[in-house]
Amino acid sequence: MAYEVGEKSQAWFERATRVIPGGVNSPARSFRAVGGDPPVVMARGMGPYFEDVDGRRYIDYLAAFGPLVLGHANSHVVQAIKDHVDEGTLWGTPAPKEIELAETLVASIEGLEQVRFTSTGTEAVMSAIRLARAFTGRPVVVKFEGAYHGHSDGMLVKAGSGASTVGTQDSLGVPWGVVKDVISLPYNDIAILEETLAKIGDQVACVLAEPIVGNMGIVPPKDGYLQQMKELTHKAGALLIFDEVITAYRFHYGSAASLLGVIPDLYALGKIIGGGLPAGAYGGRYDVMQYVSPLGGMFQAGTLAGNPLSSVAGLATLEVLQREDPYQRMAELAKILEENILEIAQEFDQPITINRVGSAFTVFFQENPVYDYTTAKMSDPVKFARFHRLMLERGIYLAPSRFEAWFVSAAHTRQEIDKTLEACRESFRELSRG
Ligand SMILES: Cc1ncc(COP(=O)(O)O)c(C=O)c1O
Numbered sequence: 001m002a003y004e005v006g007e008k009s010q011a012w013f014e015r016a017t018r019v020i021p022g023g024v025n026s027p028a029r030s031f032r033a034v035g036g037d038p039p040v041v042m043a044r045g046m047g048p049y050f051e052d053v054d055g056r057r058y059i060d061y062l063a064a065f066g067p068l069v070l071g072h073a074n075s076h077v078v079q080a081i082k083d084h085v086d087e088g089t090l091w092g093t094p095a096p097k098e099i100e101l102a103e104t105l106v107a108s109i110e111g112l113e114q115v116r117f118t119s120t121g122t123e124a125v126m127s128a129i130r131l132a133r134a135f136t137g138r139p140v141v142v143k144f145e146g147a148y149h150g151h152s153d154g155m156l157v158k159a160g161s162g163a164s165t166v167g168t169q170d171s172l173g174v175p176w177g178v179v180k181d182v183i184s185l186p187y188n189d190i191a192i193l194e195e196t197l198a199k200i201g202d203q204v205a206c207v208l209a210e211p212i213v214g215n216m217g218i219v220p221p222k223d224g225y226l227q228q229m230k231e232l233t234h235k236a237g238a239l240l241i242f243d244e245v246i247t248a249y250r251f252h253y254g255s256a257a258s259l260l261g262v263i264p265d266l267y268a269l270g271k272i273i274g275g276g277l278p279a280g281a282y283g284g285r286y287d288v289m290q291y292v293s294p295l296g297g298m299f300q301a302g303t304l305a306g307n308p309l310s311s312v313a314g315l316a317t318l319e320v321l322q323r324e325d326p327y328q329r330m331a332e333l334a335k336i337l338e339e340n341i342l343e344i345a346q347e348f349d350q351p352i353t354i355n356r357v358g359s360a361f362t363v364f365f366q367e368n369p370v371y372d373y374t375t376a377k378m379s380d381p382v383k384f385a386r387f388h389r390l391m392l393e394r395g396i397y398l399a400p401s402r403f404e405a406w407f408v409s410a411a412h413t414r415q416e417i418d419k420t421l422e423a424c425r426e427s428f429r430e431l432s433r434g
């Protein structure tokens, strides 16, 4: 039985391709890496479910690429938005909700002494880098292959996520002048970082890392790696930036940095802090943040930054997370998926590796450990594409790329997990038949 995207999805997508390049507003949404377009066009989300425009239901593990830690349309978040929307949508002035959200972030993220809002994670990272360059007076950024830090020019060098599946690893339109000061190193290899900083450390403004990588699939740091990264970075006189756009509030009520015991100089934040509405933020050490305009000479701005509705949705999401503390339950459900998927794959002789941290994991279609971009790329793209389609056919929505995560949300229950495992069993059986 070959899966066919529904007729209404097809019709909507056909309309989309006429007016939107490739029919999608982010390449990560395209199905080109998993057997081709059209993708499914969604009509609504409720709890752990998606419903498409043809009325088909799916269990959702995309979580909109991370923000929806509470699942779709959480009643507390929706009510908070409704309660606030009559006051207006944007003011262009300081406003209570953005201040409350800033206070909440500062109180719960270790080392975040001040914070400035942006509208996206891309801007958050871009601004943190500019700030590090302003503070140190140095040009070079050291980042890691397969990490994704948004789509600002300098970050499209050996990037992961959508950039790695659509062949724009080094995007057209990015001038050499921008990327010549960006160095990409293999993740989890402390010797290479040490060598690099020994050679050119005095030109390095910052070392930028996803502390737990989410964009070549989930790849955790090796023991001691981040601590050594911090020591080497500081020895070179540079700043350490953690891009926690995915990881902040994903694994506990706070940053991954505090879970891992390594606090950076600056953070980039996004996704969960906007509760499903557009938001980003960067911040960290007080002395460094004094360089930000209008206090200091590092200019950064945004008409939509600190958007009242995003602030309200972010605050409501963080309130639920703090009050209900769903993290252990989410991690337990993800663990059940991990253990059973490994068993099922083995039963059908399908070599896979799973990297899981808490409620987020990636199934790599290869049997060796995955600890960097080179090993992540060994995941078989053809098998993943087939698996993706088989799961879709069985009502399970996975991100359409072998380099993304499955996110279990606070709305998932054992019932969805069991249905997912049934679908996995049938899908691996089909895969084993060739
Ligand atoms: C780690 C990380 N940094 C930055 C970004 C960019 O965020 P945005 O898509 O909100 O611009 C993303 C995801 O898109 C991300 O996963």
Ligand SMILES: N[C@H](C=O)CCC(=O)O
Pocket (backbone or CB within 6 Å): 026, 027, 028, 029, 065, 066, 148, 161, 162, 215, 246, 404
């Ligand atoms: N993996 C990316 C972010 O985490 C995907 C989001 C996007 O660019 O659409």
